[in-house]
Amino acid sequence: MSLSADLREQVRRRANCACEFCGISEVDVGSLLTIDHFQPKSKGGLDDVSNLIYACAACNQFKQSYWPKTDAAPKLWNPREQSGSQHFVEQKDGELTALTPTGAFTIKRLRLNRGQLVAARQRRRQQAEAVQLLQRYQETALWLAQANRQLSDLAMEQQELLKEQRELLRLLLRRLNS
Ligand SMILES: [Zn+2]
Numbered sequence: 052m053s054l055s056a057d058l059r060e061q062v063r064r065r066a067n068c069a070c071e072f073c074g075i076s077e078v079d080v081g082s083l084l085t086i087d088h089f090q091p092k093s094k095g096g097l098d099d100v101s102n103l104i105y106a107c108a109a110c111n112q113f114k115q116s117y118w119p120k121t122d123a124a125p126k127l128w129n130p131r132e133q134s135g136s137q138h139f140v141e142q143k144d145g146e147l148t149a150l151t152p153t154g155a156f157t158i159k160r161l162r163l164n165r166g167q168l169v170a171a172r173q174r175r176r177q178q179a180e181a182v183q184l185l186q187r188y189q190e191t192a193l194w195l196a197q198a199n200r201q202l203s204d205l206a207m208e209q210q211e212l213l214k215e216q217r218e219l220l221r222l223l224l225r226r227l228n229s
Contacts, residue, residue: 070106088103089129090102138154139157
């Protein structure tokens with residue numbers, strides 16, 4: 052039996068419309084993503100939200116119906132149960148490196164270092180850096196505007212002082228001349 056539209060939508064929203072394995076979003080892909088049974092139906096997996104994962108077509112395809120045959124067989128990372136940061140770390144060049152055997156197996160099986168994903172991570176990193184630069188620029192501009200205001204206040208005070216000084220001088224001269 053296929054999944055109900057409600058169940059699909061629930062899984063999709065829970066994942067913020069992005070692949071739970073690789074992070075690519077519907078917007079990146081330009082279409083809806085697929086629903087993966089973490090424990091494949093053919094291996095006894097249920098149509099339950101706890102077993103469903105929003106996955107891009109590529110991750111789903113690479114995963115296929117993998118399920119460890121024995122306890123000793125390598126396990127795939129289950130985004131339902133652990134965060135990715137427990138198993139991988141992203142390098143500056145956009146490549147993922149594994150922190151655990153599960154991480155290493157998942158990177159290999161799902162090809163999480165495929166060129167397009169690495170490029171997408173690099174782009175995300177560059178965008179974050181650009182936002183940071185922009186924020187720093189805005190802070191500097193604000194600080195400069197403040198400094199300018201203080202300078203013009205000072206200049207005005209100085210003018211007032213000069214005016215007073217001139218007035219005093221005139222009074223003094225008048226007194227001397229009288
Ligand atoms: Zn994916």
